[in-house]
Amino acid sequence: MHVLVTGGAGYIGSHTVLLLLEEGHTVSVLDNFSNSSPESIRRVEKISGQSVATYKLDLLDRERLIDLFGQLRPDAVIHFAGLKAVGESVAEPLRYYRNNVAGTLNLLDGMMSTNCKKLVFSSSATVYGDSNKLPLSETTERSATNPYGRTKLHIEEMLEELGISDPDWSIANLRYFNPVGAHESGLIGEDPQGIPNNLMPYVAQVAIGKREQVNVFGADYATSDGTGVRDYIHVLDLAAGHLAALEYLSIQRGVNAWNLGTGHGTSVLEVIEAFSRVSGQEVAYQVVERRPGDVAECYANPEKAMLDLGWKAERGLEQMVEDMWRWQVKNPDGFLN
Ligand code: WQD
Numbered sequence: 364m365h366v367l368v369t370g371g372a373g374y375i376g377s378h379t380v381l382l383l384l385e386e387g388h389t390v391s392v393l394d395n396f397s398n399s400s401p402e403s404i405r406r407v408e409k410i411s412g413q414s415v416a417t418y419k420l421d422l423l424d425r426e427r428l429i430d431l432f433g434q435l436r437p438d439a440v441i442h443f444a445g446l447k448a449v450g451e452s453v454a455e456p457l458r459y460y461r462n463n464v465a466g467t468l469n470l471l472d473g474m475m476s477t478n479c480k481k482l483v484f485s486s487s488a489t490v491y492g493d494s495n496k497l498p499l500s501e502t503t504e505r506s507a508t509n510p511y512g513r514t515k516l517h518i519e520e521m522l523e524e525l526g527i528s529d530p531d532w533s534i535a536n537l538r539y540f541n542p543v544g545a546h547e548s549g550l551i552g553e554d555p556q557g558i559p560n561n562l563m564p565y566v567a568q569v570a571i572g573k574r575e576q577v578n579v580f581g582a583d584y585a586t587s588d589g590t591g592v593r594d595y596i597h598v599l600d601l602a603a604g605h606l607a608a609l610e611y612l613s614i615q616r617g618v619n620a621w622n623l624g625t626g627h628g629t630s631v632l633e634v635i636e637a638f639s640r641v642s643g644q645e646v647a648y649q650v651v652e653r654r655p656g657d658v659a660e661c662y663a664n665p666e667k668a669m670l671d672l673g674w675k676a677e678r679g680l681e682q683m684v685e686d687m688w689r690w691q692v693k694n695p696d697g698f699l700n
Contacts, residue, residue, distance in 0.1 A: 365389040366609070367435060367479075369422065369470060370443030371415070372399035374553045375485065375542055377407050379441060379602040381551070384411040386606060391435050393428075394444065395421040398556060400698035406550040422466030425473075432473035439481035439612065440474055441605055442467065445514070448560055449489075449656065452511035463514035464521075471525065480529075481612045482522070483605055486536045488594075488624065488661060490516045498664035501538070501620045508656055519620065526618035533612035540594035540624035540663050542601050544683040545690035552690030553598075554697030563595070563683075566635055567691040570642040577646060579631050581653030586660055590631035594624040594662035597678035597686070607674035624663025625676040633680070641684045 366383055370376045371392030376399070383390050384407070392404060392415055404417050416435075420427055422444055445463045446452065452459040467484075474480065491499050492506030507513035519536045526532045543563040545552030559565040568574045582589040604623040611619075639646045669675045 364438045364609070364613070365391070365435070366439050366441060367391045367393060367437035368441045368443065369393045370399070370445065370485070372396060372401060372403045372417070373443055375539070375598055375601055376443040377403040377551050378546060378598045379443070379605045380404070380415060381407045381411055381546065382599070382602045382606055384413045384415070390415050391437060392417040393420050393431070395419065398446075400554065402698040403551050403554070410546065410548055410550055422469050423461065425469040428469050428473045429476050432477045432479070436477050437479055439483070439609060440470065440479060441483040441485075441609070442470060443485045445485065447511060449509050449511050450560065452509055452514070456510035459510045459514050464517055467518050467521070480532045481609070482532070483535045483537060483608050483612065484518065484522060486519055486538045486620070487512070487515045488538050488540045488622070488663065490519060490538060491661075493658045495658070495660075497660055498626060498662055499622065500664040501622060501667050523618050530616055532618065533616045534618040535608035535612055536618070536620040537604060537608060538620060538622050539601060540596050540622070540661070542598050543595045544597040544599065544678070544686040546599065547686055547689070549686075549689040549693040552687065552694065554694070562593075562631060562634060563687055566638045566646055567687055569646050569648075570638050570644040570688065571691050571695055573695065575647065577635060577648035578651045579635075579648050580651060580657060582650040583653075584659035586630055588630050588632045591657055592628040592630050592660040592662065594627060595629055595634070595680065595683055596623060596625050596676050597683045600625075600676040600678055604668060604672070604674050607668070607672040611672055619671070621668040621672065622663040622665055623668060623676075624665050626663050626665045628660055628662040629680055634684075637680050637684045638688070641681065642688050
């Protein structure tokens with residue numbers, strides 16, 4: 364199948380592109396490189412031994428986007444491109460709506476212009492808001508607690524209504540929990556710009572000596588050790604979930620949502636301890652105030668993806684940390700080095 368991957372140079376995008384190539388698909392990547400590097404695609408080509416047609420394009424450039432669709436005529440689209448920093452979205456809500464929602468509308472116009480109606484959408488567990496009904500299943504009530512989460516929720520709802528208006532669409536809304544880790548080669552991985560918002564890349568930078576200590580955002584939650592609990596999932600398991608969803612779309616029409624999580628919760632202190640053990644480095648930390656907007660616990664009920672897609676996460680915390688650490692050691696400055 365010829366698959367167009369938006370945001371294919373990003374962290375999850377690049378790992379998914381690699382798996383698509385390894386499964387024999389033809390891949391075209393569309394990326395504006397606002398939060399990614401063309402180097403990640405070059406490394407995917409090195410690992411796979413295959414070339415990837417890559418187009419520097421912003422989804423807000425509607426005319427060029429529709430021209431590109433006419434040129435490429437993909438069979439399916441996997442849509443990763445989007446802004447994803449919660450805190451930034453609170454400061455710049457309109458930029459998030461324009462980029463994420465309007466960008467997706469342009470993408471759908473491009474798809475319809477060539478009658479391409481298979482779409483895998485990069486959604487997020489953030490659409491469950493601060494639900495405390497754990498484990499989270501796909502029928503858990505959705506809500507948004509920040510503009511980023513609201514863009515994901517709006518796009519899911521837009522896609523649901525598109526599917527009602529035209530039953531020829533096959534759409535998968537994939538709700539990620541906490542993606543971490545890297546390809547075992549250490550050639551591609553998470554390359555956050557500036558100070559990492561997320562826990563794992565921050566811990567990795569402390570372990571390698573780039574940052575002084577981890578600020579643990581609160582140790583007074585009603586959890587096993589008082590720190591926040593999340594469902595960390597290896598990025599290669601996440602990528603495999605996209606291929607399983609793509610396969611499902613090639614035989615089923617309609618709009619569906621699936622959680623991509625392990626179903627297990629891990630605390631902040633457990634992550635820090637695992638990193639110290641795997642890296643052999645002391646990971647210093649201090650407990651500070653809770654981060655506004657954080658929930659105590661968030662983890663998936665992953666059963667639906669197993670039932671419908673025959674997919675489940677295979678890699679545990681140890682491998683997530685080992686693979687993340689190898690990437691960090693080999694690329695102390697990400698793709699810049
Ligand atoms: C994990 C835990 C923090 C950093 C976010 C987005 C979500 C999704 C994944 C896009 C929490 C604690 C963190 C630090 C800490 N992104 N923490 N010190 O907040 O669960 O999810 O990323 O879809 O939408 O919200 O991930 O890695 O930021 O936090 O103590 O320096 O680590 O309090 O308990 P989160 P995270």
